[in-house]
Amino acid sequence: MERLKDYFLPESASTFASDTDGLFMFINISGGLLLLGITIALIWFSWKYKRRREDEVTPVIRHSTILEVTWTVIPLVLILFVFAWGFRGWATMRNAPADAYEVYVTGLSFGWQFTYPNGVISGTELVVPAGRPVRLIMQSRDVIHSFFVPDFRIKQDLMPNRYTTAWFEAPEPGEHVIFCTEFCGSGHSAMLGKVKVVPVAEFETWLTAEKAKTEGDLPLAELGRNVFNQQGCMACHSVDGSAGIGPTFKGLAGSQRSFTDGSSATADDNYLRESILRSNAKVVAGFAPAMPSYQGVLSDRQVDALIAFIKEQQ
Ligand code: CUA
Numbered sequence: 001m002e003r004l005k006d007y008f009l010p011e012s013a014s015t016f017a018s019d020t021d022g023l024f025m026f027i028n029i030s031g032g033l034l035l036l037g038i039t040i041a042l043i044w045f046s047w048k049y050k051r052r053r054e055d056e057v058t059p060v061i062r063h064s065t066i067l068e069v070t071w072t073v074i075p076l077v078l079i080l081f082v083f084a085w086g087f088r089g090w091a092t093m094r095n096a097p098a099d100a101y102e103v104y105v106t107g108l109s110f111g112w113q114f115t116y117p118n119g120v121i122s123g124t125e126l127v128v129p130a131g132r133p134v135r136l137i138m139q140s141r142d143v144i145h146s147f148f149v150p151d152f153r154i155k156q157d158l159m160p161n162r163y164t165t166a167w168f169e170a171p172e173p174g175e176h177v178i179f180c181t182e183f184c185g186s187g188h189s190a191m192l193g194k195v196k197v198v199p200v201a202e203f204e205t206w207l208t209a210e211k212a213k214t215e216g217d218l219p220l221a222e223l224g225r226n227v228f229n230q231q232g233c234m235a236c237h238s239v240d241g242s243a244g245i246g247p248t249f250k251g252l253a254g255s256q257r258s259f260t261d262g263s264s265a266t267a268d269d270n271y272l273r274e275s276i277l278r279s280n281a282k283v284v285a286g287f288a289p290a291m292p293s294y295q296g297v298l299s300d301r302q303v304d305a306l307i308a309f310i311k312e313q314q
Pocket of ligand 1: 107108109110144145146180181182183184185187188189191
């Protein structure tokens, strides 16, 4: 049974994974047994009752109450059992414990952003404490995305106009992949993230260290690197010259850009600023207008920092 489960399912890393898996295996096995029984009966009867003589006539069969009650009651009981099991699991998944740690999740084309109660923003990596329930309050900055962590057996859509929630508790430290499972545009398949479950003490240390990165008197380009990581820019823009959903940052500043409308311009500070705040004002030839606007998302200092960081990538 355990071997069978490993074959079908990803690692189970949340408190409700085993219950979900139990139901999944129950449906599979009972479905498989029914299929087997019905197929054998089908073959057996078609052999047993085949026409053997030219003048053979099928007798008139009215009905069999026992048979009809049996084949109605057995599936009914099975379906109600599956419903009750599923409903219990669903109710557990919908209702987060009152003491859950809350993290805000933003989906954007094409990345994830996680905002912690102390203001820390983490791009693509959701760091959470082990053995503590975590409640996610989610929304989308643009189109519908869907947050899916197979190892946790949780999946929830993110909407642009309301909050949706999901929760989980991961008992053990480890790393688990986040997928977007709503087709959201050209970068959908690259919209990946990671849940990093760490011991509670390590989580506290991480949170404090991240807080320090967002504050104070960091040099601009260094703050820019943090913004780049936190906002998930690397989901679309590389810094090593490789092609992505968007142009690479390597050698970008100061270069001559050609746009989809046939015009061109030099990538100076104003061009970089416009590209961050009004992303699709000028779209580089060969790329789709896929970038969300960061107007109102980044502070002026963060925009300055990001430009300083891009200018360093030569
Ligand atoms: Cu976001 Cu698919």
